[in-house]
Amino acid sequence: MADSADGTDETGGFFTRDKLLLLSIVVAGIVLPGIARRFLGEAGYGGLGTIVFVLGYAGMIFLVWYGWIRPLELTGPVDR
Numbered sequence: 001m002a003d004s005a006d007g008t009d010e011t012g013g014f015f016t017r018d019k020l021l022l023l024s025i026v027v028a029g030i031v032l033p034g035i036a037r038r039f040l041g042e043a044g045y046g047g048l049g050t051i052v053f054v055l056g057y058a059g060m061i062f063l064v065w066y067g068w069i070r071p072l073e074l075t076g077p078v079d080r
Helices: 017-042 048-069
Strands: none
Touching: 017 048
16 A cells, blocks of 8 residues: 555545554553553552553553564565
8 A cells, every 4th residue: 555645545544444453552552551550559559550551551562563563574685
């Protein structure tokens, strides 16, 4: 899919399905564990809140790596 000059792709919109999925995973991986950590901290479970946040953030990093970064074929220069 080639991007046009105005930043949209050939499918007709800037927000493709892949971009929306990536955005939702990133937001959910930061916002939801952060909210859970806040509520657990206010309830007196600060340590558990920290564990919940770290696991949520790490899960988000893993999903982004597995879905978008791992499939890339990164190679160096090729001698011809």
